[in-house]
Amino acid sequence: MRHRLYVFTVVLVVGMILAWPTTIWARTPTPNEVEAVARTLYCPLCVGERLDACEIPLCQDMKKEIARQLAEGRTPEEIRAYFVEQYGPVVLGEPPRKGINWLAWVIPVIVLVGAGAYALFKIREWSQSSPEPQTAVVTDDSAAVEDEYAARVERELAELE
Amino acid sequence: MSGRKLTRGQIIGLIVAVVFLAILTAGLLMRHQGRPENTEAPDFTLQLYDGGTIHLADLRGKVVVINFWASWCEPCKDEARDLEEVWRRYKDKGVVFIGINWSDTESKARAYLKKYDVTYPNGPDLGRRIGQMYRIQGVPETFFVDKKGIVRKVVIQPMRADQIIAVIEQLRAETGE
Numbered sequence: 599m600r601h602r603l604y605v606f607t608v609v610l611v612v613g614m615i616l617a618w619p620t621t622i623w624a625r626t627p628t629p630n631e632v633e634a635v636a637r638t639l640y641c642p643l644c645v646g647e648r649l650d651a652c653e654i655p656l657c658q659d660m661k662k663e664i665a666r667q668l669a670e671g672r673t674p675e676e677i678r679a680y681f682v683e684q685y686g687p688v689v690l691g692e693p694p695r696k697g698i699n700w701l702a703w704v705i706p707v708i709v710l711v712g713a714g715a716y717a718l719f720k721i722r723e724w725s726q727s728s729p730e731p732q733t734a735v736v737t738d739d740s741a742a743v744e745d746e747y748a749a750r751v752e753r754e755l756a757e758l759e
Numbered sequence: 760m761s762g763r764k765l766t767r768g769q770i771i772g773l774i775v776a777v778v779f780l781a782i783l784t785a786g787l788l789m790r791h792q793g794r795p796e797n798t799e800a801p802d803f804t805l806q807l808y809d810g811g812t813i814h815l816a817d818l819r820g821k822v823v824v825i826n827f828w829a830s831w832c833e834p835c836k837d838e839a840r841d842l843e844e845v846w847r848r849y850k851d852k853g854v855v856f857i858g859i860n861w862s863d864t865e866s867k868a869r870a871y872l873k874k875y876d877v878t879y880p881n882g883p884d885l886g887r888r889i890g891q892m893y894r895i896q897g898v899p900e901t902f903f904v905d906k907k908g909i910v911r912k913v914v915i916q917p918m919r920a921d922q923i924i925a926v927i928e929q930l931r932a933e934t935g936e
Contacts, residue, residue: 642862642887655831659864666866685862686886705779712775716768 627668635664635674642685649689794894794913800825800904801892805859805882808869813857813880816908822854822930823904824923827884827895829863830871835899838917839875845923846879853906854927859884861898905930 636650641657649657660681667677681689693699765773795801800823804814815823826842828835846856858881860868865883872881884890893902896915903912903926912926 656829656862656864659831659867663864663866683885684864684883686888686891688887701782705782708775709779712772716772719768 625669627665631668632661632665635668635677636661638674638678639681639689640691642688646691648691792894794900795892795902795910796913798910800902800908800910801889803889803892805857805880805889806885807880807882808860808865808872809881813882815857815904818855818904819908820853820906822849822906822927824854824856824927825859825893825902825904826856827859827861827890827893827898827900829861829898830867831863832898834917836871836875838899838919839871839877841918841920841923843875843877843879844920845927848924849927850879853931856880858882859889861890861895862887903927903930905933 633650637648639649639660641647641649641652641654641660643654643656644652649660664677667680672680678690687694693702695703800815802814802816804812806812815825824842824846826838828839842856842858846854850856856879858872858877858879860881860883863883868881868883871877893900899915899917901914901918901923902910903914905911911930914922914926
């Protein structure tokens, strides 16, 4: 009898725990966790302002939404996808890498590579066409001067004798 | 004229520069295109907060008032009750109001609709696509579409009930009602 009562109590307690609203399992995210997601998003109304640094009412609401969704167990990736759906790719701070938007990624690379190649080509062209560097011909006359001087001294000494 | 010939590299560089500038110019022109006025209203389908959808093209033959708003927008609050008042007055007279919630969060938007007792169809501008089509710069902005589907008036400030009624009456009168 006592054993049955024990089993019944355990089943009842476990059943109550499982039946409890699931919200009690929801964990309140820390400010750091909210900030970490906010750092990867941009304000849809401001120009290039990151969400974690933005103080306008919409940004405040978005941060609360991040906290709410983190508490529900959504991953940062899912939260980012949610905001892109709500506000468009502007919240990612960069054009999406698809369709004509690829031009925004490809053109700067093409321009850089093209400019680099052109500069290299030009440098090589200049280095090939420039005349031979004129080397200064240093003529050391000092020895000749010295010889002439010595000869003159010799001559004058001979005259004195 | 010196008649100096361009090298192949210079020609390619020139073509790349021209294409790049053309793309840049087209982008800038598209960005600075004005709001649609006296042209056909861009068509859209809006998912409503209370379920269902509303498709603008299905409303031909009715005067449509499209209002862009947000819960964080103070001027929007000034006109919220006026819009609702006029909607209740005209809802059975061939006039449709559509509220488009722009750059907002759903929970705040729903609270706003409840607070101001807004009953006309409302939904979020997902991805801000409708706002882009209408070239809105902020909120509130209100577009009046006539029975033929042409945007006849754009107002980019909060409106009072009498102002909304004046535009609606003008559009209804033009179509013989």
